[in-house]
Amino acid sequence: MSRAVASDNVARHLTLVPAPEDPRALLDPLRACLAGNAPLAVLPAGPPATVASARAALRPGEPLEEGADLVVVTSGSTGGGRGVLLPAAALRASGRATHERLGGPGAWLLALPVSAIAGLQVLCRSLLAGTEPTVLRRDEPLSAAVDRMPPGRRYASLVPTQLRRFLAGEPDALRALDAVLVGGAATDPALLARARAEGAPVVTTYGMTETAGGCVYDGVPLAGVSVRADERGISVAGPVLALGYRGEPSATAEAFGDGWFHTRDSGALVDGVLTVSGRLDDVVVTGGVNVAPQAVEGVLREHPAVADAVVFGRPDEEWGQRVVAAVVPAPGADPLLAQLRPWVADRLGVAAAPRELHRIAAVPTLHTGKPDRRGVAAAVTGDAR
Structure with missing residues (x-):
């Protein structure tokens, strides 16, 4: 049986949840999802066309592929968004490997949309760590949100635009964190150099929805993750991989068929450290x-x-x-x-x-x-x- 073929058992169906105003409302549904008990998908907020496109990719009326527990819609940065089929085991493996790399479980600051894998992983990691995430409210200073975080190890996940803004206005708040994961888009070397010179504990991440989020930190794969780079691009293998794409068996076979996920990104692997050049399509x-x-x-x-x-x-x-x-x-x-x-x-x-x-x-x-x-x-x- 292929990685994303429907089971012969009783059909499972997705529960679609609109992105809530308070993302912590997703904690209980995600807890059930991580236990493999309740397949879940989060609809993005935004204009009706965005929501309709996501709903079409999620195919809520169709039986869910075997083994999938969370379905996340990709950004569609190279075309229409797809529903990525993630098993609970991949989410758990990603969260545990992340905490292992960062120095142990901790409290997380949520500053990203929860319809995307990066935001959802902040909630998942919080559940795995037994902590409650602190939500950065709209128009709230970063420093105020960091002050509300509990004691102990404290982490955040940002996109480069946020890092640039916070570095310009609130570098002290960044320095108060134990790690600032930066991903979702390429981060300029000059921005990274400036952040590190200011003492911000920046960790660059590489990954995508199909790898349950970031799976390479500062160029080094997380525990259990294998990476290779050749003329066809970067490929990833390991326990963090998705099963495939919702309702797209041909695309699943092309991208995942040999046990590796073929990212369509270009890069080089030198002495075990990955450097990403960009999208082959771009x-x-x-x-x-x-x-x-x-x-x-x-x-x-x-x-x-x-x-x-x-x-x-x-x-x-x-x-x-x-x-x-x-x-x-x-x-x-x-x-x-x-x-x-x-x-x-x-x-x-x-x-x-x-x-x-x-x-x-x-x-x-x-x-x-x-x-x-x-x-x-x-x-x-x-x-x-």
């Missing part, structure tokens, strides 16, 4: 040169006139694709293409320098907290592809 091939958008975004954010950036490719008759940048200007600044092209070229080479520039007010995010690269591209160019 690479911009311009003039025969492969350009990683995440690297260009990181360099652009270092420019004093740029607060944030998203980079993508567009068809170009001469170059095949051209590098396009959408930037959020720093307060009082007016970034120009003539300034940013040499800035990027000096650091990454001429091919990586943007040939088109757009200014945007803010970088929109998907329900997982990842930047919505496709949405930005469609908004500024009118190209929905």
Whole structure:
């Protein structure tokens, strides 16, 4: 029997729960889910189209695949979101390996949406540790939330945008934590260096919904996790893997069929340490040169006139694709293409320098907290592809 084939036993069905205003309302349903007693899925908050898309991926009216206990909708950063089938054992293995790596169980600060795996794992880890998570309220200072956390080891999980904001405004609150996991999107090396120079206990994480969240910390796989990287991309194996995709046996076989999850990310493994370059699907091939958008975004954010950036490719008759940048200007600044092209070229080479520039007010995010690269591209160019 394949990893995601329906059982011959009595059919199980998902319980769909809308993301609650107080995420702690999910603790009891998740406790039953972790025990393997009640399959669960959390619908993301957001516009009706987002909720409808998630519901379609979750297929609530269909019998649930055998062995699945939690179904989480991916961000859809490279297309439509999918329902990922996670067994309770994978969630427990991930949580225990995380606590082992960080120095023991502790209390967690929840600052991420609970419809995504990173937020759900904060709740799961809290349950496994026997602690209650502290929820960062909307518009609440980080320091106030950290002050409400119980004594003992204290952890948080953030996306890079949050780290950047808290580092600028409340570095003391970051320093008060024992570990700050940063993942969900590529983190600029300059931001990491600045955070560590400020004494923030930052731990970079690599993983995805299909690996029950972060499974590689600071480049080193968690206990039980195996990683390999070759010309086909990064692959992951171990007890944290999902079973496959909801209602998509062909996609499941392609991504998981040999016992490894094939991530479609590019990277290198040197002396047991993984370095991630970016999504294979996002690479911009311009003039025969492969350009990683995440690297260009990181360099652009270092420019004093740029607060944030998203980079993508567009068809170009001469170059095949051209590098396009959408930037959020720093307060009082007016970034120009003539300034940013040499800035990027000096650091990454001429091919990586943007040939088109757009200014945007803010970088929109998907329900997982990842930047919505496709949405930005469609908004500024009118190209929905």
